[in-house]
Each structure stands twice: as structure tokens, then as C-alpha cells.
Amino acid sequence: MLVVSPFSAGNASDIVARLVLDQVSQRFGQPFVIENRPGAGGVLGVASVARADADGYTLLLGSSSISASVVLHSSLPYDPLRDLTPVVMFGAQPSVLVTSPAKGYKTVADLVAAAKARPGELNFASAGIGSASHIAGEKLRLAAGVSVQHVPYRGPSEAFADVLAGRIDYYFLPISPALPLIAQGKVVPLAVSTPQRLPLLPDVPSIVEAGYPQATYLFWSGIMMPAKTPRDVVSKLHNEVQTALDNPAIADKLRHLGVQPMPMTADQFQKFFATDVAATIKLGEAAKIAPTD
Numbered sequence: 001m002l003v004v005s006p007f008s009a010g011n012a013s014d015i016v017a018r019l020v021l022d023q024v025s026q027r028f029g030q031p032f033v034i035e036n037r038p039g040a041g042g043v044l045g046v047a048s049v050a051r052a053d054a055d056g057y058t059l060l061l062g063s064s065s066i067s068a069s070v071v072l073h074s075s076l077p078y079d080p081l082r083d084l085t086p087v088v089m090f091g092a093q094p095s096v097l098v099t100s101p102a103k104g105y106k107t108v109a110d111l112v113a114a115a116k117a118r119p120g121e122l123n124f125a126s127a128g129i130g131s132a133s134h135i136a137g138e139k140l141r142l143a144a145g146v147s148v149q150h151v152p153y154r155g156p157s158e159a160f161a162d163v164l165a166g167r168i169d170y171y172f173l174p175i176s177p178a179l180p181l182i183a184q185g186k187v188v189p190l191a192v193s194t195p196q197r198l199p200l201l202p203d204v205p206s207i208v209e210a211g212y213p214q215a216t217y218l219f220w221s222g223i224m225m226p227a228k229t230p231r232d233v234v235s236k237l238h239n240e241v242q243t244a245l246d247n248p249a250i251a252d253k254l255r256h257l258g259v260q261p262m263p264m265t266a267d268q269f270q271k272f273f274a275t276d277v278a279a280t281i282k283l284g285e286a287a288k289i290a291p292t293d
Contacts, residue, residue, distance in 0.1 A: 006045025013221040023244040054228035062224035071284030086269035092218035098187040108210035115146035125159035130220040136172035175258030236253035
């Protein structure tokens, strides 16, 4: 089976997919070949699956980026809700709000107070417009009612470097790469983007505890297929992938990658996806995120 990943190899969702699908392949008795087709912010890869034959042999590594694409592009060569069928959710990858120790912020309250005292002067980094770090940053900005500057970078490594150097006030960093930096004292964790605290960072409050429940954000990923794929094919693949996700060894590896389980049926995933698209459109309007094309 061909699994199209709409971004370059090595990103967090790509790593999760390879881990899970390797297990599924052993059970399924059929190889899953992950092919990276980056381009146009993921649109090219998604479009290739949306237009593919619904024969059960072409899959898509879907994620929150598909919801974001509706905001980032004035027009798309597909309708994500009409042309794709969500099959199974891998889980969500939360992030942690970090800042440089040099900034002196110890809590989200400290950060928000500084932003209110100096409107328009503080900034936050992202791995690009529409990225998980951008959306999480905008959600906090809107929830806290502060005026801060968004500084988009071409990718996480560049954003990251300026956070460490103190040129950026704050950044929502995925849990997995954040852990060693936090342990080494290179960044200060202010909150995790989840409703509850995370086992990997038990001493770091959730964004809800910090007083901003509207700022929760989880970047999800999972498998999708062309819309007209037969239901029995969808059901079989869903069951096989869910069995792999339930495997204690796989679940433990995912936990150490910072992935939170989000078990749901294919129908529940469909409803979740529709809700996520609608919520992202609403956020785009509130944050005045303009299409990039």
C-alpha cells in the first residue's frame, strides 16, 4: 500500500506513521510504502490522494495541517471534507510554551503581564504561517487579549535558535525536542498546550491551569483515504491500525515521543475532522491570518 506523506521525511507525524505502520505491515502481511510528496504547504501530497482511485491502496498521512490549509490558501484543488475519508487517528502531539531563561518569565502570568505592559513589543516564533506553533501562539494571543508580534520562520530549527538566543520571547515547541532542552535548563517551560498536565512534564502546568482554556491546542495525525473508499476497506484498516496502537510496546514508544492517544471510530474521526476544520477557519478569521496565495 502507498502512504503519501505531504511533507518532507523526518517530521514528527512522519516518524509516528512509520513506527505504527511498520507494526501494521507485519500483521497485515502487506508492506506500507511511505512516500514523501512535499510542496505547496502539503497541498500537492493531499491532492494526489484526494484524486486517487478509491481502491484501498492509496493512503494519506493526514494531520492538523489539512485543516490549516483551508485558511492558508484562497482555493484548493480538493475539498478536504468531501474528498477525504478519515480512517484512524494516531494521536495528538501537544506542545509546550517555552521561553529563554534570560527573559525572566517564570509563569504564563509573567509573560502576559509583560505583553500587556508593553503592547506590540513582545514576539513569538513559529515554524511558519499555519504551523502548529503559529496556531498555538495565536490562540494564546487571542485568549490573553494581548498585542504581540508573530515572527514566522522557514522551519522549527531556525525559530528554535532565536528562542535560545533570547531574540524571541516565546515559542510553542513540540514535547519531544523540548524535553532535553528543559532538562538542560536551556529553556523555561511555562505551560503545556493540553487541558491537563502531561506525564512527561508533571511539574509544568497546563494552559488551562494557567487560566487560558481557549488556548488549548493539540496537533493530531492519522490515516485518511479517498472519499469513496469502500466502508469494509476503511473498517478493516481502522481495526488493524488500532490494534497496533493498542500494542503496549508501540503505545510506550509513542508516549515517549509525546503522542497522546485519541482513540475514536472512523465516524467519530470524520466528525472530529469537520469540527477541526471549522474551528481553524474561525481562528483564522479572528487572528486575521491571510491566505498565502
